[in-house]
Amino acid sequence: KTLKFCNEISQNFRDLSKTLNLTNTDFIRTTEERHKKSVQNLWKELEKNGDIYLSKYSGWYSVSDETFYSDNEIEELDGKKRVISSKSDVEWMDEESYFFRLSKWEKPLLEFYDKNPDFISPISRKNEVISFVKSGLKDLSVSRKSFSWGIKVPKNNDHVIYVWLDALTNYISALNYPNTSDPLFKKFWPASIHLIGKDILRFHAIYWPAFLLAAKIDLPTKVYGHGWILSGDEKMSKSKGNILDPLEIISEYGLD
Numbered sequence: 001k002t003l004k005f006c007n008e009i010s011q012n013f014r015d016l017s018k019t020l021n022l023t024n025t026d027f028i029r030t031t032e033e034r035h036k037k038s039v040q041n042l043w044k045e046l047e048k049n050g051d052i053y054l055s056k057y058s059g060w061y062s063v064s065d066e067t068f069y070s071d072n073e074i075e076e077l078d079g080k081k082r083v084i085s086s087k088s089d090v091e092w093m094d095e096e097s098y099f100f101r102l103s104k105w106e107k108p109l110l111e112f113y114d115k116n117p118d119f120i121s122p123i124s125r126k127n128e129v130i131s132f133v134k135s136g137l138k139d140l141s142v143s144r145k146s147f148s149w150g151i152k153v154p155k156n157n158d159h160v161i162y163v164w165l166d167a168l169t170n171y172i173s174a175l176n177y178p179n180t181s182d183p184l185f186k187k188f189w190p191a192s193i194h195l196i197g198k199d200i201l202r203f204h205a206i207y208w209p210a211f212l213l214a215a216k217i218d219l220p221t222k223v224y225g226h227g228w229i230l231s232g233d234e235k236m237s238k239s240k241g242n243i244l245d246p247l248e249i250i251s252e253y254g255l256d
Contacts, residue, residue: 038173
């Protein structure tokens, strides 16, 4: 049922790419076999290099944000624990988990930002990232046992790989990683820019570079974190439903 639903949603985006007259040469999904192979290979590289270990996770998790949060990022509203920034509900998780040694890459990341001053833009986002890293990085939980939807951890099918380690690998799985001799990989990696929303800046400017450094893969040239389109004073969001329908806009105002 879950895959059927995702197939329907995915097809909407494929159709929309034609409606918007986009000239994309590929369309990859994280359920595809080529992506699964790339993710599991990256996992094996991180494990081989000593950057993944098995332990236990206890902490706050937001299902809608697909993110783990610390105590100082949580507040209580109307008797519920919520994320201060996104207002998403969180639940306390307590389960066995694999961890990525993010703390090990704190100094190398700061050195990289220093040597590559244009890596993160605009300057406000760069300062935000550097401040977060300087405040101290904790090892990152990179697997879950409480559900089965996702890519399995190699040699341990009880665990599913954390969605962000899975999803970020999409940038290179579309280029046929781990075959770094592939023409697509040689032509398009490192990416010239990751253009992202500011709410996923941490994943692209901290976690993803750390994964790549640990796996000895070149980092993208630039990460640009843009602001949100607001509806009133709130972020426009599919989950909140305060969105505009692109088909209605095109019908009334034209494609451009």
